[in-house]
Amino acid sequence: xxxxxxxxxxxxxxxxxxxxxxxxxxxxxxxxxxxxxxxxxxxxxxxxxxxxxxxxxxxxxxxxxxxxxxxxxxxxxxxxxxxxxxxxxxxxxxxxxxxxxxxxxxxxxxxxxxxxxxxxxxxxxxxxxxxxxxxxxxxxxxxxxxxxxxxxxxxxxxxxxxxxxxxxxxxxxxxxxxxxxxxxxxxxxxxxxxxxxxxxxxxxxxxxxxxxxxxxxxxxxxxxxxxxxxxxxxxxxxxxxxxxxxxxxxxxxxxxxxxxxxxxxxxxxxxxxxxxxxxxxxxxxxxxxx
Numbered sequence: 250x251x252x253x254x255x256x257x258x259x260x261x262x263x264x265x266x267x268x269x270x271x272x273x274x275x276x277x278x279x280x281x282x283x284x285x286x287x288x289x290x291x292x293x294x295x296x297x298x299x300x301x302x303x304x305x306x307x308x309x310x311x312x313x314x315x316x317x318x319x320x321x322x323x324x325x326x327x328x329x330x331x332x333x334x335x336x337x338x339x340x341x342x343x344x345x346x347x348x349x350x351x352x353x354x355x356x357x358x359x360x361x362x363x364x365x366x367x368x369x370x371x372x373x374x375x376x377x378x379x380x381x382x383x384x385x386x387x388x389x390x391x392x393x394x395x396x397x398x399x400x401x402x403x404x405x406x407x408x409x410x411x412x413x414x415x416x417x418x419x420x421x422x423x424x425x426x427x428x429x430x431x432x433x434x435x436x437x438x439x440x441x442x443x444x445x446x447x448x449x450x451x452x453x454x455x456x457x458x459x460x461x462x463x464x465x466x467x468x469x470x471x472x473x474x475x476x477x478x479x480x481x482x483x484x485x486x487x488x489x490x491x492x493x494x495x496x497x498x499x500x501x502x503x504x505x506x507x508x509x510x511x512x513x514x515x516x517x518x519x520x521x522x523x524x525x526x527x528x529x530x531x532x533x534x535x536x537x538x539x
Contacts, residue, residue: 268291270392274337276300277336278495282328283331285446287327294321297338299337300315300335301314301315302338308479309478312332326476371414372418384410385410387402438472450511486522493510493523
């Protein structure tokens, strides 16, 4: 698989000779986008220490809370939005090639190589597994304190983490051909998703977006729905409403100003759309949080 160079989140490692890292992350604002839609070949583990969030993985939303673990397989398309004013979470990112064996032993052939090739995938959302929680906390502690030999310790915990996932959380991998096709489509649609995220307030049509992908309107719409689980219009509205909700909660802008900033010229249509996606009118969202 040839990966596009214009990933939304370039993956760099503080120590290229040890491509495993932990990022301390957080949010102090309800509705804040934790990270926009992106994907990468590395595996990523999100461990929530406090607060709540909505993590979307391959168009499936997951409501997470303290103690939950999100497993993002390589190439998973993911996005996150804070649902708390005090969200704290850790992102463990690992290039599994660093765990490969120098020889083709059973660990290499049965587990690590299939993981790096996305033939062995894990469930996204894990809740209530004390062993996995302790393993994640031990890895976080090793990176926090960086005692002598922390690399040895982290690597051993990574094997333990993957062992627990293999024993209890393997996803259905029977449809590998479909997954390969999805990866090819994801490469092709990455610039389209980036364009929508960055230019949500601009007027955009399906024909325009299809032209960017070099596809007919029909073919583009079908592939877009397969990839995101939404129609193009639904996806654009979701991005705009997410932004509108953030502005309503965190700024003093009027509803009309927020509507314009989010790409809606018709205030009535904005209000109807907002209520459809949030079950409350935009004028009421501030009152609910007081």
